[in-house]
Each structure stands twice: as structure tokens, then as C-alpha cells.
Amino acid sequence: MLSIGLTGGIASGKSLMSQRFRELGAVVIDADQLARDVVAPGTAGLASVAKEFGPGVLQEDGSLDRPVLGALVFADQRKLAALNAIVHPLVRAAAAVLKSAAEADAIVVQDIPLLIETGQGAHFHLVVVVDAPVEQRMARMVANRGMSPVEAVARMDAQATDIERKAGADVIIDNSGTPESALVALDELWNSRLAPFAANLAANRCAVSQGPAVIVAPNPAWAEQGARLCARIMLAAGQNAVAVEHIGSTSIAGLSAKDVIDLQLLVRDLSDADAVTSALAQAGFPHRSGQWWDNGHDFAGGSVAQRWEKRFHNAADPGRPVNLHVRVAGSPGAVLALEFRNWLRADSIARKDYESLKRRVATEHCADADTAGYAQAKEGYFATAVPKLLEWLRQTGQA
Structure with a gap:
């Protein structure tokens, strides 16, 4: 199967891309959803979080109080690292189970917000990064997610920089314009590269290279x-x-x-x-x-x-x-x-x-x-x- 890692900064448009991938026929594994599932009430993950951060991160019904936990960890890198050490292994294990259930010729897309930060790029055939300017992402967080500018900056500071994400990207989808433009770019990527790549993998064959040698200028x-x-x-x-x-x-x-x-x-x-x-x-x-x-x-x-x-x-x-x-x-x-x-x-x-x-x-x-x-x-x-x-x-x- 073809394994794609999908990532991008917060509010860059990963959800938009994930939905299009589903429409195109990909098996999409959402790390954010898995991160919620592994700390659901009654799970070992939630018990570990409560042990690490105290009962104050739980609501009266025993579920995780996400705003309280977010305020704690996004203001302290050590606490964020402690949370990630609990949640990330559980998410990866759950993702592996879902991936193993996919068909051999499937295109599996794993939507992972911290893919670059956690050094997972080598585990995928390709890493696709959704990109949008910092200012635009901040405006989306304030307008669509009800965050204050301070909260938005804290969330972005807890992630990789745009330069780091681009360095880890095999493909960059520009989502600074209209959503339709980004979807057109993804459709083109699917048809011209991802679907043929998956077919080649399933057939155990090399990509066809035709035509004479063409010498091009150095590419950094x-x-x-x-x-x-x-x-x-x-x-x-x-x-x-x-x-x-x-x-x-x-x-x-x-x-x-x-x-x-x-x-x-x-x-x-x-x-x-x-x-x-x-x-x-x-x-x-x-x-x-x-x-x-x-x-x-x-x-x-x-x-x-x-x-x-x-x-x-x-x-x-x-x-x-x-x-x-x-x-x-x-x-x-x-x-x-x-x-x-x-x-x-x-x-x-x-x-x-x-x-x-x-x-x-x-x-x-x-x-x-x-x-x-x-x-x-x-x-x-x-x-x-x-x-x-x-x-x-x-x-x-x-x-």
C-alpha cells in the first residue's frame, strides 16, 4: 500500500485535505481523533494523564477537561513533552491497527499534526505538507476557533516552524488562497502521482522513465x-x-x-x-x-x-x-x-x-x-x- 503522511501547522487546512482524500478513495487515519480516543473515559491513557497532571484536568463526569489541560501544557514545554510521551505511543499503536486493516493496494493517509516534530517522515512513502502564512493561520484560529491571539501564538510556538515543515515535505499544498485552489492542487497530485505510485507499488514495478537525458540547472x-x-x-x-x-x-x-x-x-x-x-x-x-x-x-x-x-x-x-x-x-x-x-x-x-x-x-x-x-x-x-x-x-x- 502507499503510505502518505499529511501534516501542516495548526489552521493550515489539514481537515480540508483529509476530507478530499476520503472523497478520492483514500483510507484516512486522523491522529487528532485517535488522540481523543486514547484518553476517553475509562482508558489507560486518561488514567495516565490524570496521574501526571492531577485530578484538576478531569471534568465532573470523569472526562478530560481539554481547555484546562491545554492551558497547562501549551504554556510549559516540559509539561507538553510529558503529555506527548503518554499520548503519542498510544496514537501510533492505534494508527498501526487501522493501517494493517487496509487493502494491500490502498492509499493510506495519516493526518498527523506533529509529524515533523516527532520525526516520523521516514515511515511514509511521501510527506504532504499543507501550507498557509502564519498571519492567515492566526486569523483563522481567532475567527473560527475562538482563540485569543496569545493562545494562537502559544499553539503555533509549540509546533515546528514553517521552514522545518517545508524541509520535511515531499509535496507542499498551498492553502493561502481559496479552498477550491488547494483542492484542485490535491486532485492533480492524486491523479498524476499518488494513484500511479500506488499502482506501481502493488505491481512491484519501477516508474517508467522515457525520453532522452535532459540536463537542468542545479536545484538546491x-x-x-x-x-x-x-x-x-x-x-x-x-x-x-x-x-x-x-x-x-x-x-x-x-x-x-x-x-x-x-x-x-x-x-x-x-x-x-x-x-x-x-x-x-x-x-x-x-x-x-x-x-x-x-x-x-x-x-x-x-x-x-x-x-x-x-x-x-x-x-x-x-x-x-x-x-x-x-x-x-x-x-x-x-x-x-x-x-x-x-x-x-x-x-x-x-x-x-x-x-x-x-x-x-x-x-x-x-x-x-x-x-x-x-x-x-x-x-x-x-x-x-x-x-x-x-x-x-x-x-x-x-x-
């Missing part, structure tokens, strides 16, 4: 995208993973590149690479059949000398092309990928030369049906680049 967002993807892959691979790294052109600031994120998962041996195949597929990175080897370069002589074994995966997500190379830690292919990245990050002349090559080769293959010819045409470059890389390693004391 590539680094954050790579970091989010690395975290998901590390979580999926578990104990079989040694490390996950962002490699390739998109990992090098200032370098024009194809809009494809290349990642390297390091494992201890190839049996571990095979052992994580299913988990990687479930996380959104199916194995690409027939991709078993690197073109190798002999570090001793700098020429193409051998072929190094690896495993290769692509993203099932049509909205974010990814190449995932699974290599043994310390193997020639793994070392070359990482050191080539480090060299281009450090050497502006080498970086400029490589970009010139990429642009020239892309132009030569601009009429191709795919990127295979472009990739093959670059191979000769590496035979001459490896000696330069080795010289840089020696000069910097790394070889």
Missing part, C-alpha cells in the same frame, strides 16, 4: 530530497544497511544534472543486498531486473578493467526519479562513487569539465528514446578521470 532542493530518501532507505534496510549516501551529480552543489537522485546503499555482502530486495520494494524502490553490474575502473591503472557486481533499484514514485545502487561497503564501485562525488565537490575545475561533458553528450543524444546512449557515451570520460581523482586523493592525503 536536491540535497533535502536526497536526505529524506536516504532516511527511508536506511529504515527499510534495517540491520542489513551499513550506510546510505547521496551520490551522483545531484549530490554536488552547483552542478547541472539530470533531475534524478542517485543513492548508494552500502551492505556488508551481496547476500545482504538480496535480503533487502523485498523491503526496498515495499519502501518504494523495486529492483530493476537485469541490472547487476557496474562498469569498473582499476584504481591502480586508471583504465576500464573489470565489471563490479551490485544490485540496482529505481523508484516506484513517478514524481521523483531515483537510481538506487546497492553495493558492498569498501568495494571498488562503492569507493569510486563516493570519492568521485567528493572530488567534484572540492575541485571546481573538475566539476566544470564534467558539466561540459554532460551537456555535450546530452545534446548529441537529444533525439534518443531513453538515456542509455547518453550513459554509454560518458564511459570514456571515466577512464581519463580516475587518474585525476587518484592524484587528488594523494594530494589531499587520502590515498
